[in-house]
Amino acid sequence: MTFLNVIFYILTFLAVYVQVFFLVTFFENRKKILIRKDKIELENYPSVTVLVPCYNEENTVSRTVESLLFLDYPKEKLDIIVIDNASKDKTWEVLQKYSSYPQIRLFKESKQGKHHALNKGLENIRTEFVGCLDADSTVHPEALKRIITYFSNPKTMAVAPSIVVLNPKNLLQYAQRAEYDMAHYNKKMLAFLGGIHVTPGPFSIFRKTVFDQLGFYTKAHQTEDQEIALRMQKHGLKIDHCPDAYVYTNSPNSVPKLYRQRVRWIYGFIKNALDYRELFFKPKYGTIGVFTLPSGFISVIGTIFLLFFTFSQFYEFIVNKILQSQAVGFHFISTDLSSFNLFFISTKTFVFISIILYILVIVSLFNGRNMIKDRGRIPFWDIPLFLIIYTFLAPVWLMKAVWNAVFSKEASWSKERDYLIGDNNI
Amino acid sequence: METEYKKNDWLKYIIVFFLTCGLFALAGGLSNFFTNQKIQSMRQVQDKLETDILSSETQFALLSELSCEQNDGGENLSAELSDMAQKIEYSENNFKDNATATELKRYYTILEIKDYLLTKKINARCGNKFVPILYFYTTAENCTECTKQGFVLTELREKYPELRVYSFDYNLDLSALRALIKIYKIEDTKLPALVVNEKKVTGFKSIEDVEKLYPDIIKLLPKDKDTSDSKEFKK
Numbered sequence: 001m002t003f004l005n006v007i008f009y010i011l012t013f014l015a016v017y018v019q020v021f022f023l024v025t026f027f028e029n030r031k032k033i034l035i036r037k038d039k040i041e042l043e044n045y046p047s048v049t050v051l052v053p054c055y056n057e058e059n060t061v062s063r064t065v066e067s068l069l070f071l072d073y074p075k076e077k078l079d080i081i082v083i084d085n086a087s088k089d090k091t092w093e094v095l096q097k098y099s100s101y102p103q104i105r106l107f108k109e110s111k112q113g114k115h116h117a118l119n120k121g122l123e124n125i126r127t128e129f130v131g132c133l134d135a136d137s138t139v140h141p142e143a144l145k146r147i148i149t150y151f152s153n154p155k156t157m158a159v160a161p162s163i164v165v166l167n168p169k170n171l172l173q174y175a176q177r178a179e180y181d182m183a184h185y186n187k188k189m190l191a192f193l194g195g196i197h198v199t200p201g202p203f204s205i206f207r208k209t210v211f212d213q214l215g216f217y218t219k220a221h222q223t224e225d226q227e228i229a230l231r232m233q234k235h236g237l238k239i240d241h242c243p244d245a246y247v248y249t250n251s252p253n254s255v256p257k258l259y260r261q262r263v264r265w266i267y268g269f270i271k272n273a274l275d276y277r278e279l280f281f282k283p284k285y286g287t288i289g290v291f292t293l294p295s296g297f298i299s300v301i302g303t304i305f306l307l308f309f310t311f312s313q314f315y316e317f318i319v320n321k322i323l324q325s326q327a328v329g330f331h332f333i334s335t336d337l338s339s340f341n342l343f344f345i346s347t348k349t350f351v352f353i354s355i356i357l358y359i360l361v362i363v364s365l366f367n368g369r370n371m372i373k374d375r376g377r378i379p380f381w382d383i384p385l386f387l388i389i390y391t392f393l394a395p396v397w398l399m400k401a402v403w404n405a406v407f408s409k410e411a412s413w414s415k416e417r418d419y420l421i422g423d424n425n426i
Numbered sequence: 427m428e429t430e431y432k433k434n435d436w437l438k439y440i441i442v443f444f445l446t447c448g449l450f451a452l453a454g455g456l457s458n459f460f461t462n463q464k465i466q467s468m469r470q471v472q473d474k475l476e477t478d479i480l481s482s483e484t485q486f487a488l489l490s491e492l493s494c495e496q497n498d499g500g501e502n503l504s505a506e507l508s509d510m511a512q513k514i515e516y517s518e519n520n521f522k523d524n525a526t527a528t529e530l531k532r533y534y535t536i537l538e539i540k541d542y543l544l545t546k547k548i549n550a551r552c553g554n555k556f557v558p559i560l561y562f563y564t565t566a567e568n569c570t571e572c573t574k575q576g577f578v579l580t581e582l583r584e585k586y587p588e589l590r591v592y593s594f595d596y597n598l599d600l601s602a603l604r605a606l607i608k609i610y611k612i613e614d615t616k617l618p619a620l621v622v623n624e625k626k627v628t629g630f631k632s633i634e635d636v637e638k639l640y641p642d643i644i645k646l647l648p649k650d651k652d653t654s655d656s657k658e659f660k661k
Contacts, residue, residue, distance in 0.1 A: 349453050
């Protein structure tokens with residue numbers, strides 16, 4: 001067995017382990033997964049503030065604010081704070097139409113950086129709960145009520161929603177829809193295990209006391225939503241996930257945009273995880289240290305390795321083809337179908353392990369998909385699309401993120417927004 | 427606000443570990459099962475090869491001179507030999523259990539030598555009915571010339587169905603093969619090596635080189651291309 005094979009088996013063992021761990025957790029808890037389709041009423045409605053930080057969002061911010069106004073929640077209990085983070089476009093002018101709304105307050109934050117904008121909002125809240133909604137996302141009318149039900153457990157300090165890709169239009173967006181669907185499942189399983197490592201920017205709701213106790217947002221390598229979750233985990237504050245609180249987000253519609261977003265996310269994950277390295281392998285901190293963070297690192301390394309491993313498997317084939325073309329001319333694939341023989345299909349162990357791993361991933365994707373009940377039947381062809389696209393693209397942004405993390409080249413949220421907004425406004 | 431860490435469920439970590447081991451064992455088991463199926467199919471081809479060679483020998487012995495026109499099945503045998511050679515090469519590269527592949531290869535090598543001797547006898551009595559090519563290669567080192575030569579011979583065999591290619595791994599531990607190597611004075615530093623009609627050449631030879639070296643081969647036109655020529659030749 002070669003060195004490469006040993007690494008392959010170790011990494012795939014860990015990858016299969018993670019998937020089996022989730023699957024066991026799923027079977028243990030599947031009856032506790034609450035998916036509501038109908039309207040619900042709460043016994044009492046606690047007061048909530050939603051912060052909307054925006055930077056150059058003149059085209060999307062109205063839709064975001066309207067979706068908040070459309071939330072099925074008593075108006076006197078819902079505050080909306082919109083913070084213009086030094087936009088260069090007409091965001092501030094667009095926002096003026098809401099200046100007369102009693103439940104909406106508008107602020108300007110001149111220091112650029114999403115955390116500055118959020119902190120400006122946090123300084124001005126008067127409610128028991130606070131959340132954030134990125135200005136490129138919209139919410140389901142029932143989302144807030146459904147999230148609030150999770151706070152009936154006094155130990156729950158934050159609740160993350162389910163983020164759904166809004167109206168996918170091209171193949172890349174369909175692939176992302178499948179990826180996000182799988183993420184619902186992973187997030188719910190991590191919630192059962194107490195190991196959530198990110199409270200996503202779009203519509204995670206916190207008890208205000210979290211910020212009173214732990215302080216405000218920090219720059220956190222442009223991924224403040226990961227840092228606050230890790231900070232909460234470090235202090236043993238429970239984060240839950242509400243699978244039927246749907247938040248609709250615009251997904252990057254081109255490879256360069258997706259690449260930029262993912263480099264920032266993965267870079268943020270690596271840097272934040274390193275900042276909180278004291279959590280690693282410490283049973284005291286529970287799942288986050290023993291399971292979530294190590295498996296995140298393994299998935300970064302594993303995905304990069306897998307690409308090289310796949311290439312190494314093809315290397316021999318390519319060398320043989322070159323030798324063949326030198327010897328007898330070029331025959332890329334035999335045109336004679338009768339020469340096709342089942343005998344020559346690989347039956348090596350790694351082939352079956354890869355099949356098992358792919359089956360587990362597909363099962364988790366279906367489980368995640370079953371948690372989203374507000375849309376019709378979804379065709380399953382986006383699953384192979386997702387697997388193929390991500391097998392080749394993910395290692396590229398992962399490698400770039402690792403490179404940036406090693407050389408501390410930080411991505412910029414506002415630059416990414418500038419770039420994304422280019423033609424992604426819907 | 428109280429601080430409470432969710433406790434790790436160590437039993438679950440252990441159970442999942444064993445479940446994962448189980449899945450790996452399943453993958454290993456499936457791999458073994460299908461590999462065994464392949465080995466079995468190779469044994470079947472080998473058995474058939476053996477029966478066919480024995481049948482040719484017996485037929486030849488029984489009918490003696492008369493057998494020249496009736497000794498059929500030569501092309502089938504060539505195809506079987508080539509099929510078996512490909513499968514053995516594949517199994518050497520891909521099977522974990524190399525010992526089984528080597529054992530099959532030793533047996534196959536003996537069958538090849540036996541068939542080569544028979545072909546020589548048939549040729550001596552009936553004229554050059556088949557052109558046997560002995561091909562020696564090495565697996566002890568990375569011999570790219572050998573790989574290329576292998577492609578050339580496969581191509582030639584497709585071009586001339588009555589060509590019999592007998593390939594021998596120089597490094598195989600088999601006394602019959604050692605004797606053959608001694609007879610043709612094959613050296614492991616000069617591989618690949620080809621022997622046709624007792625003539626030996628070493629180093630990579632392209633299709634054109636082989637055709638030039640052994641004009642006999644060109645006479646072996648496929649039946650469907652030139653039936654009359656072929657019949658003439660057989661007589």
